[in-house]
Amino acid sequence: MDATNGGPEAVPRVVITGIGVVTSIGIGVRAFTFGLREGRSGARPITAFDTTGFAHGNACEVVDFDPAPWIRHTPLDDLGRASTFSVAAARMAAQDAGLVDEQIRQRRSLVSVGTTDGESRDLDGLVALDLEKGPEAFPPAVARRYPADRLSSGIVRELRLEDVEAITIATACAAGNYAIGYGLDALRSGAVDIALCGGADAVCLKTFVGFYRLGTIAPDVCRPFDLNRQGLLTGEGAAILVLERLESALARGANIYAEVLGYGLACDALHPVAPDQSSIVRTIEAAHLDAGVSPDQVDLISAHGTGTRANDVTEVAAIRDVFGEDAMPPTISIKSLIGHSMGAASAIAAAACAIAITEGFIPPTINHEQTDPECAVDCVPNHARAADLRIVQNNALAFGGNNAVLILGKHLGPQQA
Amino acid sequence: MPFKNPPSPLADETKNTIKEIVCDILEIEDDEMTDVSLFIDEHDMDSLRAIEILAAIEKRLNVTIEQEEMARMVNLEGVYAVVEQAARN
Amino acid sequence: MVTSAGSPAHRDTTAISCWATASPYGLGASAFRAGLMTKQAAVRPLPEELRAGGPHEEGGWVPDFDIKAVLGRKGTRSMDRLTALTVATVGMLLRSAGPGLAEDHPEAMGLVIGSGHGSVKSIMDFTKESMTSALPYHVDPGSVPNTVMNRAASQSAISHSIKGPNVTVSAGVLTGLIALNYATALLRQRRAEAVLVGASEEYSAQRSWLAQRADAGDGQQTSGPLGEGSVLLLLEPASRAVAYGRPVLAEVVASRFTAFTEPEGAQRSLARSVTGALQEARASPDQVTLVVPSDRGGYLGDYENAALSAVLSDHRPQLVLTRALIGDMSAAAAAFQLAAALVHANTGGLALVTSVDPGGNAGCTLLRLPAASS
Numbered sequence: 001m002d003a004t005n006g007g008p009e010a011v012p013r014v015v016i017t018g019i020g021v022v023t024s025i026g027i028g029v030r031a032f033t034f035g036l037r038e039g040r041s042g043a044r045p046i047t048a049f050d051t052t053g054f055a056h057g058n059a060c061e062v063v064d065f066d067p068a069p070w071i072r073h074t075p076l077d078d079l080g081r082a083s084t085f086s087v088a089a090a091r092m093a094a095q096d097a098g099l100v101d102e103q104i105r106q107r108r109s110l111v112s113v114g115t116t117d118g119e120s121r122d123l124d125g126l127v128a129l130d131l132e133k134g135p136e137a138f139p140p141a142v143a144r145r146y147p148a149d150r151l152s153s154g155i156v157r158e159l160r161l162e163d164v165e166a167i168t169i170a171t172a173c174a175a176g177n178y179a180i181g182y183g184l185d186a187l188r189s190g191a192v193d194i195a196l197c198g199g200a201d202a203v204c205l206k207t208f209v210g211f212y213r214l215g216t217i218a219p220d221v222c223r224p225f226d227l228n229r230q231g232l233l234t235g236e237g238a239a240i241l242v243l244e245r246l247e248s249a250l251a252r253g254a255n256i257y258a259e260v261l262g263y264g265l266a267c268d269a270l271h272p273v274a275p276d277q278s279s280i281v282r283t284i285e286a287a288h289l290d291a292g293v294s295p296d297q298v299d300l301i302s303a304h305g306t307g308t309r310a311n312d313v314t315e316v317a318a319i320r321d322v323f324g325e326d327a328m329p330p331t332i333s334i335k336s337l338i339g340h341s342m343g344a345a346s347a348i349a350a351a352a353c354a355i356a357i358t359e360g361f362i363p364p365t366i367n368h369e370q371t372d373p374e375c376a377v378d379c380v381p382n383h384a385r386a387a388d389l390r391i392v393q394n395n396a397l398a399f400g401g402n403n404a405v406l407i408l409g410k411h412l413g414p415q416q417a
Numbered sequence: 418m419p420f421k422n423p424p425s426p427l428a429d430e431t432k433n434t435i436k437e438i439v440c441d442i443l444e445i446e447d448d449e450m451t452d453v454s455l456f457i458d459e460h461d462m463d464s465l466r467a468i469e470i471l472a473a474i475e476k477r478l479n480v481t482i483e484q485e486e487m488a489r490m491v492n493l494e495g496v497y498a499v500v501e502q503a504a505r506n
Numbered sequence: 507m508v509t510s511a512g513s514p515a516h517r518d519t520t521a522i523s524c525w526a527t528a529s530p531y532g533l534g535a536s537a538f539r540a541g542l543m544t545k546q547a548a549v550r551p552l553p554e555e556l557r558a559g560g561p562h563e564e565g566g567w568v569p570d571f572d573i574k575a576v577l578g579r580k581g582t583r584s585m586d587r588l589t590a591l592t593v594a595t596v597g598m599l600l601r602s603a604g605p606g607l608a609e610d611h612p613e614a615m616g617l618v619i620g621s622g623h624g625s626v627k628s629i630m631d632f633t634k635e636s637m638t639s640a641l642p643y644h645v646d647p648g649s650v651p652n653t654v655m656n657r658a659a660s661q662s663a664i665s666h667s668i669k670g671p672n673v674t675v676s677a678g679v680l681t682g683l684i685a686l687n688y689a690t691a692l693l694r695q696r697r698a699e700a701v702l703v704g705a706s707e708e709y710s711a712q713r714s715w716l717a718q719r720a721d722a723g724d725g726q727q728t729s730g731p732l733g734e735g736s737v738l739l740l741l742e743p744a745s746r747a748v749a750y751g752r753p754v755l756a757e758v759v760a761s762r763f764t765a766f767t768e769p770e771g772a773q774r775s776l777a778r779s780v781t782g783a784l785q786e787a788r789a790s791p792d793q794v795t796l797v798v799p800s801d802r803g804g805y806l807g808d809y810e811n812a813a814l815s816a817v818l819s820d821h822r823p824q825l826v827l828t829r830a831l832i833g834d835m836s837a838a839a840a841a842f843q844l845a846a847a848l849v850h851a852n853t854g855g856l857a858l859v860t861s862v863d864p865g866g867n868a869g870c871t872l873l874r875l876p877a878a879s880s
Contacts, residue, residue, distance in 0.1 A: 052642070053641050053642040053643070054642060054643060073767075115655075116654060116655070117654075117655075118623050118624075118655065118676070119623070120629055120653075123623075123626065123629050123630055123633065124633050126630070126716075127630050127633040127634050127637060128637065130630075130634070131634065131637060131638065135561075135711075135712075135715040135719070136719075138715060138716065138719035139719070140719055140720055140721075140722045143715075143716045143717075143718075143719035143720040143722075144720040144864075146623060146626075146716065147622050147623045147676065147678060147837075147865075148621075148622065148623045148624075148655060148676035149622075149676045149677045149678040149681070149837075149863075149865060149867075150865065152677070153677075153678065153765070153863075153865045153866060153867055156765045156866065156867065157765070157767060157865075157866050160767055161765055162764055162765055162766070162775065162778075163764060163778070163782075164763065164764065164765050165684065165687070165763040165869070166677060166684075166763070166765065166867055167675055167676075167677050167684050167688065168675065168676040168677065169673065169674065169675055169676075170621060170623075170624065170655035170656060170674040170675065170676050171656045171659075171672070171673055171674050172654050172655070172656045172660075172674075178673060182688065182691070185691050185692075185695045185697075186691065188695065189691065189694060189695065191691070205633055205636060205637075206629055206632060206633045206636075206653055207653075209632070209633070209636045209642060209643055209645055210632070210645075210647075210650040210653055212643050213468070213472060213643050213645050213647045213650065214465075214468055214647055214650060215468060215484045265670070265671035265672070265673075265697060266613070266669060266670065266671070267617070267660070267663045267668065267669050267670065267671070267672035268663075268664075268669070269612065269663040269664050269666075269667050269668055269669045269672075270664060271463065271465070271664070272465060272650075272651040272657075272660065272661065272664070273464075273465050273650070273651060274463070274464055274465070279669070282613070282669075310464075398656065398660075399651060399654050399656065399660065400651065400654070400656050400657065400659070400660020400661070400663070400664075400672070401660060401663070401664070401672075402656055402659075402660055402672050402673075441583070442583065442648070444579055444580050444581070444582075444583055465647060465648065466648070468647045469584075469646065469647050469648045472644070472645070472646065472647050473646070475644065476639065476640075476644040479640070
C-alpha cells in the first residue's frame with residue numbers, strides 16, 4: 001500500500017494539526033523551528049541542583065520560562081516542573097491547532113504523556129527536606145502532585161476536559177513515541193476523536209547522578225556519531241502534539257504538519273541498560289510494516305543518538321542492518337541541540353520531524369567534528385540542509401530495552417487522498 | 418620512566434574487602450572465585466556489573482579509578498593492580 | 507470497536523484467560539481467593555523492617571516475601587521489592603497459564619504494568635545516597651535501573667523473556683483499568699497476540715509518608731492503611747485462549763473514562779462513564795450482576811456510591827468491597843478490583859469495575875462473565 005495514499009480498505013489516516021514545545025532552544029513552534037534551523041545549543045551549567053563534587057555539570061535546561069500565559073486555571077503549586085511543561089505545551093498545541101478548549105472538550109479525547117522521571121525533581125527536593133527537617137515537613141501540595149499520572153491529568157484539568165482518557169506512559173526514554181503511538185491507535189480504532197500526545201520531563205539530580213555514575217555524561221557538549229563523543233547531557237522540556245483523523249482536520253480546514261503513518265514497539269528483554277542491535281532492527285521493521293513503508297522510502301532518520309559510545313554504535317549498526325551499508329538516509333540527533341530530555345526526548349524529536357517535513361529542511365547534528373567510522377552516517381553536521389522530506393523515521397530506545405519507532409509522512413493534500 | 422619500583426602489595430585486608438565486593442556484585446560464593454578466574458568468561462560479568470564493581474571499590478576504599486581502567490579489571494589480580502595504582506595517586 | 511454483550515460474537519472477543527497475584531494474603535490466586543471469600547482482613551501490623559519509621563502502623567503487606575528466597579540468588583542483588591513482586595507475579599502467571607506464551611512466542615507477547623511512580627523508595631534512597639556520600643556520585647550504579655519507572659516491566663521481560671511491546675502506565679487509582687484498556691488496544695491493533703497486564707505497588711516508609719502528608723493537606727480524603735502487591739491478567743483473543751486450552755474467565759466488553767474539575771463533579775463524571783460503557787456494550791443496567799467499586803471512602807466514596815445508585819437505580823447487583831480487607835493499593839487498586847471481580851465471576855452477566863481518582867479522573871470497565879451453565 002502507498003504510504004501516503006491509503007486505499008479504500010485503509011485504516012483511518014491520522015495527522016498532526018498542532019504542536020506545543022517547551023525546549024532549551026526555544027519555547028513554542030516558531031522559536032523551536034528557529035533553534036533547529038540555526039543549530040542552537042541548549043548546553044549550559046546546571047542550575048537545578050548543586051554540582052559541587054562532580055567533575056563537570058552541564059545540562060540543557062529550560063531557562064526563563066514563564067508558564068503563566070499558558071496555564072490559566074490550575075494553581076501553579078499544584079504542578080511539579082514536568083507537569084508545568086506538559087500542561088503549558090498542551091495549551092500551546094491546542095492554540096497552534098486553532099482549537100479553543102471548548103472544541104476539544106466537546107469531543108471524545110485522549111491525553112497521553114510519556115515520561116522517564118515523572119516528578120522526580122520534586123522527590124529530589126523532598127529528600128533534601130527529609131535530611132534537613134524530616135518527612136513530617138513534606139509540603140502536602142508536593143506530596144499530592146508527585147505521582148506520574150499528573151503529567152497527563154494536569155492537562156485534563158487545565159483544559160477542563162470531561163469525556164477523556166488520561167494516561168501517563170512511563171516507559172523511560174522511549175515514552176514520547178509510545179504516547180504518540182497510543183494516540184494513533186486510539187484515533188485509528190475510533191475510540192477517540194482527538195488526542196493530545198507527547199512527553200515531558202524535568203532535569204533532576206537523581207537522573208544526572210545515575211548517568212554520571214554510569215560514565216555516560218559528557219563533560220561539555222553532546223557529540224552524537226563523533227569520533228570524540230563522550231556521552232550525553234541531560235535535558236528537559238515537553239512536546240505535545242494534537243492528533244486527529246484526516247477527515248476531521250480537513251473538515252475544519254486545519255493546518256496539517258504531517259501524517260502519523262505508524263509505529264513499532266519491541267523489547268530487548270536482555271539487559272537493564274545496554275541496547276540490543278537485533279531488537280532495534282525488529283522495532284524499526286515493525287514500524288515500517290505498520291506505516292506501510294519500505295526502507296528505501298525513508299528520507300530521514302531522527303536517531304535516538306544519545307552520544308554515548310554504546311548507543312551510537314549499536315543504533316547505527318541496527319540502521320545499517322535494515323537499510324544497507326550504502327543506503328542509509330541522513331541520520332541526525334536532536335540531542336546534540338537540546339540534550340537528552342528523557343521521556344520528552346522522542347516527543348520533542350517527533351515535533352522536530354513534523355516541522356522538518358513542513359518547513360523542508362533537515363535540522364543539523366551540531367558539535368560535530370569527525371565522524372566515527374564505527375557509526376558512520378550522514379548526520380548533517382553543524383548546518384541545517386534544505387530537503388523535501390516525504391517519510392521520516394523517529395527512533396527511541398530506553399533503559400530496559402524498551403524500543404519505540406515512529407514514522408511520520410508529508411501530507412500531500414486532499415487531492416491525493 | 419626508565420625505572421619503576423616494584424608495586425607494594427595491597428594489605429590482605431584490602432584484598433579481602435575487594436574480593437568480598439566483587440563476589441557480592443557477581444552473586445557468587447568466595448570459593449567460586451580465584452585471583453585469576455575471569456569475571457566475564459567465568460562469572461557472567463556484564464558492563465553494568467563492571468561499573469558496579471568500580472563504584473563500590475571507589476566508595477569503600479576511598480579511591481578514584483578512571484573509567485578506562487575497567488579494561489584491566491578482568492579478574493581479581495587485575496583489580497588489585499588497578500587499586501594499588503589508584504591508591505598511589 | 508466494542509463487542510456487543512448481548513449477541514453472539516461475530517468477531518473474536520478479548521478474553522481474560524488466567525490471572526495471578528502477590529497479595530496481602532500471600533503468593534498466588536488461590537490465597538487471594540480464599541482471603542476474599544472468607545472476608546479475612548489482611549491489614550495488620552507492619553513488621554519493623556517494612557515499616558522502617560513510616561507513619562502507618564498497619565498495612566496490607568505481602569507475607570513471606572523474601573526476594574532471594576522467592577526468586578533465587580542470581581540477578582536479585584539490586585532488585586527492589588516492587589520489581590520483585592512484579593517479576594514473581596509474572597512468573598506465577600506464566601507457570602499456571604500453560605502453552606503459547608513467552609516460551610513459545612516471546613516476540614508476540616506484550617507486557618503492560620501499571621505503576622504510581624515506580625518505586626519512590628528506590629528513587630529517594632538513591633538521591634539520598636548521593637546527597638549524603640563523601641562525593642555526590644558515590645552511589646550504587648546497580649540501583650540506577652530501579653530509579654526508572656519502567657524497571658518492574660522491563661525486568662519482568664528480562665526475567666521471563668517477553669519480547670513484545672513492554673509498557674509502563676500510570677493513571678492514579680484508575681491505573682489498572684487504564685492499563686487494561688491499553689492492553690486491549692494492543693491486541694485489537696494486532697501489536698501483540700497476547701498481553702500480560704496488571705499493576706504493582708510496594709509498601710515503603712517513603713510511600714507511606716507521601717500518602718500521609720498528601721492527606722494532611724486535604725483532610726476529607728484520607729488514604730488509610732496502604733496495601734501492596736501485584737496483579738497480572740492474561741489477555742488474549744477468546745479463540746486463542748480456547749485453542750491453548752485456557753478457559754475464558756471473563757471478556758473485556760467496554761471501558762470508559764471521564765474527568766471532573768471540582769470534587770462534586772465526581773458523581774456526574776462517573777455516572778457518565780458507566781452509562782457510556784453500558785451503551786457501548788449495548789447492555790442495560792439490570793444485566794450488571796457484580797459491582798466492584800474503588801471504595802475510596804470519604805467524599806469520593808460517597809460520590810462513587812451516588813453515581814452507582816443513579817445509574818443502576820433500584821437494581822441491586824452483588825457488591826464486592828476490597829479496600830478494608832487489603833488496604834489502599836494506590837496505583838494497583840483497580841487491578842486488585844479486577845482480580846476481585848474474577849474471584850466472584852460465577853454469576854454470569856456483567857461485572858462493573860469503577861474507579862474515582864482524587865486527581866479528577868473517573869472510569870469503569872465492564873467484563874462479561876461466563877454463565878454458570880456454559
